[in-house]
Amino acid sequence: MFTTLNQSLAFHQSPEAFISSRLQELSAKKSGSFLSTIGEASITEASILNRQVHIVSSYRICRDILKADDLQTLESITSPSSNVLGSNIFSIGPAYRQLMKDWFGEQNILLEDAQVHTQHKEAWKRQTASLPADLEPQIRRIAREFITSTFLPGKKIDLYETLKTLAWRLLLSAFLALDADENNDIFEKVEQAQEELLRGQFSLFPVSINALFFQSARSRGLRARQLLQQILSKHIQMQNPARCPLLRRTEVDRDDIANHCLLFTSSIANKALSSLLTATMMNIFLMPNQNLAALLATQPEETRAVTLRSILLETERLSPPVVGVMRRVEEDIVLKDGTAGKGHMVSNGHDVWLYFVGAARDESVFKDAQKFHFDRFMSDATPHGFAFAAGRKTCLGNDTVRMMVFVVAEEMLKANIELRGEPQSEGVQVWLGWKATTGPQAIAKDLKQLPCQRPRLPVWVEVSETR
Numbered sequence: 001m002f003t004t005l006n007q008s009l010a011f012h013q014s015p016e017a018f019i020s021s022r023l024q025e026l027s028a029k030k031s032g033s034f035l036s037t038i039g040e041a042s043i044t045e046a047s048i049l050n051r052q053v054h055i056v057s058s059y060r061i062c063r064d065i066l067k068a069d070d071l072q073t074l075e076s077i078t079s080p081s082s083n084v085l086g087s088n089i090f091s092i093g094p095a096y097r098q099l100m101k102d103w104f105g106e107q108n109i110l111l112e113d114a115q116v117h118t119q120h121k122e123a124w125k126r127q128t129a130s131l132p133a134d135l136e137p138q139i140r141r142i143a144r145e146f147i148t149s150t151f152l153p154g155k156k157i158d159l160y161e162t163l164k165t166l167a168w169r170l171l172l173s174a175f176l177a178l179d180a181d182e183n184n185d186i187f188e189k190v191e192q193a194q195e196e197l198l199r200g201q202f203s204l205f206p207v208s209i210n211a212l213f214f215q216s217a218r219s220r221g222l223r224a225r226q227l228l229q230q231i232l233s234k235h236i237q238m239q240n241p242a243r244c245p246l247l248r249r250t251e252v253d254r255d256d257i258a259n260h261c262l263l264f265t266s267s268i269a270n271k272a273l274s275s276l277l278t279a280t281m282m283n284i285f286l287m288p289n290q291n292l293a294a295l296l297a298t299q300p301e302e303t304r305a306v307t308l309r310s311i312l313l314e315t316e317r318l319s320p321p322v323v324g325v326m327r328r329v330e331e332d333i334v335l336k337d338g339t340a341g342k343g344h345m346v347s348n349g350h351d352v353w354l355y356f357v358g359a360a361r362d363e364s365v366f367k368d369a370q371k372f373h374f375d376r377f378m379s380d381a382t383p384h385g386f387a388f389a390a391g392r393k394t395c396l397g398n399d400t401v402r403m404m405v406f407v408v409a410e411e412m413l414k415a416n417i418e419l420r421g422e423p424q425s426e427g428v429q430v431w432l433g434w435k436a437t438t439g440p441q442a443i444a445k446d447l448k449q450l451p452c453q454r455p456r457l458p459v460w461v462e463v464s465e466t467r
């Protein structure tokens, strides 16, 4: 039997292995066999960070929880006592506050619920409506300069680390109009302080049982947050809107922008973007038996854009950078996928954690769910994965991030280079959907899943000119 501390620790080390082992325990008690969350739509209970948590890896249940406020009928959620469900079945603030409040503040749309959230989010949507289009030229310029000076024929490159450097340049340019070369001093300060903040934030998980280490990571993180707040508020107040597209509209005030820039330029946003860029480039350039870079190169521009969008959506589905999200349940409910069985009871006050990796590989929703099919999203009928969540709390940056990944992919293709890499380990191949899973061990061994997914070991690639 796991203790609460062991469960938190095991979850932090590998969510996939943790959830799978719980499902196996469950299947020993009940009929049916669960080998892995991947391909198995299911729910498992655990005690993590002193909370009673129900981890969901069914696509339909995840969708209904994310869209509970918007859908007319909820297929998979019912009330155990009456036919009527309340209007706010799930809240987000209580689920996230412990992890987020000290680091990103309470005045933050991510932590807000109900009416306050709706109004604030609408203002932010208007503020950022034209951001992807406004930012595209500068993102293209930065991507092109970085690729042509870094991906040089004959060079051997650590793909994730290299794309992480690019991701910092893209994010700090997009939200703070900072250039890594021109504003080197402040650029480096923000990057380093954001990394310190994240180390402090994640010291909440008992990664090390050493209380001294725990304390110092946390206090260093809090100091980094203070420094960032000072830098960001001064920087945003002084910015000229002509240079910074984020400031062109005045739907939210500058203090609100400075507060939110702490989140927009966070190390977690950087790691998520780096993860998505790495998975995308691996799929385009390194997939065994399918050279997508060569295929894209032969296509006329319009077809190429459609194919590339499908590749990006398939990458998001199989390899979401953020493995899942949390919600607090505000009334007793029953979750049920399909018509068989009694369903799974979740009591008021418990958490549901939506495990996107499992949900997006739900065989009852996606044909050949575990495998990467580059053309899966050429048809609009295919439901999307949850890389950017769904419903009211959909990621505010999703269109901007998608533009960035699309533009980087286009510029990589234009650079006339090929990437050659070692055969990838089994867990990395499963993460990308190049190989079906044989169990959770490979993922636990080869993939880091928190705070964002990425290969544990460097992905070395050798750059050469296109033949």
Ligand code: HEM
Binding pocket: 092, 109, 110, 111, 112, 121, 263, 264, 269, 272, 273, 274, 276, 321, 322, 325, 326, 386, 387, 388, 389, 390, 392, 393, 394, 395, 396, 397, 398, 401
């Ligand atoms: C690859 C990069 C990113 C990924 C995978 C990602 C993913 C997500 C996810 C899954 C959520 C939903 C949280 C929940 O429902 O509990 C979210 C929310 C959010 N994201 Fe992102 N994000 C990324 C980058 C960004 C960037 C660059 C920004 C900057 C604008 C951003 C701003 C936000 C905000 C403000 C929310 C809260 C939205 C709300 O509560 O209504 N994200 N993101």
